[in-house]
Amino acid sequence: MTTYVLVPGFWLGAWAWDAVAADLRSRGHAVTAVELGHAPGDTAESHVDDVLAAIGPAGEPVMLVGHSGGGPICAAAAERARERVARLVFVDTGPLPDGVAQIDFTPPEVQERTRAEIEAHESGQPMPTRAEFDALGTSTAGLTDDVFADVYARSLVEPAGAVLTGVRRGTPDPTLPKTVVACSFTPEQVRPLIDAGAPGFAEMGGPEWSFVELPTGHWPMFSEPRRLAEVLRRSVRPTR
Known part of the structure; x- marks a missing residue:
């Protein structure tokens, strides 16, 4: 039996993992879907605390899975609770360097738009519409x-x-297996960025990293939940 801790991306609650979690549980695995805080005062660091609380202080090491904006959170959590994490999985996402925010990883025009949305809403950023996602x-x-x-x-x-x-990053442990589940991009698109040492990609070049392709959109837990659960069940054994 494997214990999975599933962390949602931006705008999503623990419910986003319902179909994936049901599949994993039906096969005898233990699953915790994390509810990240969405109060106005919550931050990337407080989200790391949410994940650490879900992992807990003792027990068998878990497979820690982060989707989209949850990926960088999981990277930091794994570094702070290394003995409790057996594998780190990034679903259509990856880690970010120390202190780099999600907004910093987007083009200037997107940053301007995001800041305007936050200012207009005051407490945060609402989820974009489908047309807005397509435009982005x-x-x-x-x-x-x-x-x-x-x-x-x-x-x-x-x-x-x-x-x-x-988030505050520590030193990534090269003995911790790490897998990227590539859904809206391909490993071939990422490798030149790894080779160039691009921020957010450079650390993916280590021998502990592997890639699995699951071609679909950015939200495989909704579009391909059974296939995503299968990838997680297989503990991800792909080609680099």
Whole structure:
């Protein structure tokens, strides 16, 4: 039996993992889906604390899985609770360097738009519409209009502190297996960035990193939950 700790990305609650968690539990695995804080004062660092609380202080090491904005949070959490993490999985995402916020990893025009949305909403950033995601280049492939509408209706306002602040990174442990589940991009698109030492990609060049392709949009827990669960069950054994 494997214990999975599943961390959602921006705008999503623990419910985002319902279908994946049900599949894993039906096969005898233990699953904790993390509910990250969405109060106005929450930050990227407080989200790391949420993940550490879910991992707990004792027990068998877990497979820690982060989707999208949850990926950098999981990277920091794994460094602080290394003895409690057996594998780190990034679902259509990756780690970010020390102190780099999600907004810092986007083009200037997107940063300007995001800051304007946060200022207009005051407490954080609401989830973009499907048309807005398409304009931003964030793939919604695999989601029917009804599924996207349901996700959008249930979405949460992402706290400003989670968007505008980064996490404190430690030293990545090269003995900790790390896997990227590539959904809206391919490993071939990432490798030149790794080779160039681009921030957010450079550390993926270590021997502990592997890639699995799961072609779909950015939200495989909604578009391909059974296939994503299968990838996680297999403990991810792909080609580099």
